[in-house]
Amino acid sequence: MEIVNFTPLASLLGGSLIGLAAVLLMLVLGRIMGATGILAAAIWGEDDRSWRWAILAGMISGPALFLMLTGGWPEITVPSSTPMLVIGGLLVGLGVSYGSGCTSGHGVCGLARLSPRSLAATLTFMLTTGLTVYVTRHVMGV
Template identity: 60%
Template sequence: MVTDFTPWVSLTGGILIGLSAVLLMAFHGRVFGATGILAGVLNPAGSSDFAWRAWLLAGMVSGPLAFRLLMGEMPAIDVPVSTGALIVGGFIVGLGVTFGSGCTSGHGVCGMARLSRRSITATITFMITTAITVYVVRHVFGGL
């Protein structure tokens, strides 16, 4: 299994995520946690809270369209696992987000920037678990 590294696209994406987190904190006083934002759209607490969450999600979903306008083609998406593995992985991530009180964007981007011990611990846990999972899937199971 080969993983193609795209440094310029990755750098641009990282800059946009960081800028989004800073702007959300500056204008709304809210932490950029993608799963919390999605949860707020699916179960809205108030109309003003719903609006910025919905706009932010619309921006996330429209990213590939912006890529197409800039590059002339849709981004290549290669998912090297089965649909079943995606569903199981999504369920596991959902459990992790629930038990970890947030996702990688909330803890890794925003929480670590605020030097939150809980977020630093969560991010270290994410990274270790990711490394173990990649090793097991690629080298023990042969890339499902």
């Protein structure tokens, strides 16, 4: 197995920032940082949406900050066709709906709270991901 663009320091920094953001959101507002829930409530929610839009703006502006700090964009290679990306996005959306949340809500926040439901959801996400990669790469040859 070949590991391409192994970036342990950048990954550690990114993961630490996600964890810090999740802790601060829980500490300051008492809210769980599940990205899909934040997005859905920012668009369709009826309660205070300003903090949700602030988080979404931060997620979107992150690449611009990266560009300003480094002077270039990170190289991103997606080894799949556009139709496969669209199908994958739809399947993720379906999984988020059935799983009542995403990996940020269940995997980061739920596991930190020792939630059995989040443990089951995160294990399901990871097993499904592994199975999907195996099937698409080795069975379908994509």
